[in-house]
Amino acid sequence: MRLFKKCEDMEKILISACLLGQPVRYDGKSLKQQNTLLDTWTKQNRVVSFCPEVAGGLSTPREAAEIIAIDVSTSHSQAIDGTAVLKAVAHVKTSNEQDVSAEFIKGAQLALKQCQQHNIQFALLSARSPSCGNEKIYDGSFKGQLIDGQGVTAALLSQHGIKVFNQFQLEALAEAIDK
Numbered sequence: 001m002r003l004f005k006k007c008e009d010m011e012k013i014l015i016s017a018c019l020l021g022q023p024v025r026y027d028g029k030s031l032k033q034q035n036t037l038l039d040t041w042t043k044q045n046r047v048v049s050f051c052p053e054v055a056g057g058l059s060t061p062r063e064a065a066e067i068i069a070i071d072v073s074t075s076h077s078q079a080i081d082g083t084a085v086l087k088a089v090a091h092v093k094t095s096n097e098q099d100v101s102a103e104f105i106k107g108a109q110l111a112l113k114q115c116q117q118h119n120i121q122f123a124l125l126s127a128r129s130p131s132c133g134n135e136k137i138y139d140g141s142f143k144g145q146l147i148d149g150q151g152v153t154a155a156l157l158s159q160h161g162i163k164v165f166n167q168f169q170l171e172a173l174a175e176a177i178d179k
């Protein structure tokens, strides 16, 4: 029974570094969450903190980036999200037109490697990010419009069976872990 597991036997959870208070967001800020579940998991040494964009080689602060179709006609036939970036039918571009797809993909691959090294089955990633968003991302217009879809890291982790939650789904994550 999970309650009686020793800390070292408890599953680890990959968590977006910005949610843990690290100032790694594009704007140089964090998105620190005050939450007792996070405090408990940290005390239990279950947290693996990770920022895919920094791990992929991007600096902080950096230009905001969004996912955009490479060929506009593609956007009518499939979702333009992290999965599309991994299939090379979309790219990640900054607001000043720099293509940062390679860094985003490298960060996603390194996140997956972390999960595999620690046998991680659950991730808590930051909502709406072009890397970490698990349900919604911005639509590529840089106008704050959201669409359904995952960021690049969330998509790659999901493809490998890792269940991805965001900071508004902490209770659901706790329930899933305790099943």
Ligand code: SF4
Binding pocket: 016, 017, 018, 019, 024, 025, 026, 050, 051, 052, 053, 054, 126, 129, 131, 132
């Ligand atoms: S949302 Fe993900 S990629 Fe963006 S700063 Fe947080 S951890 Fe890094």
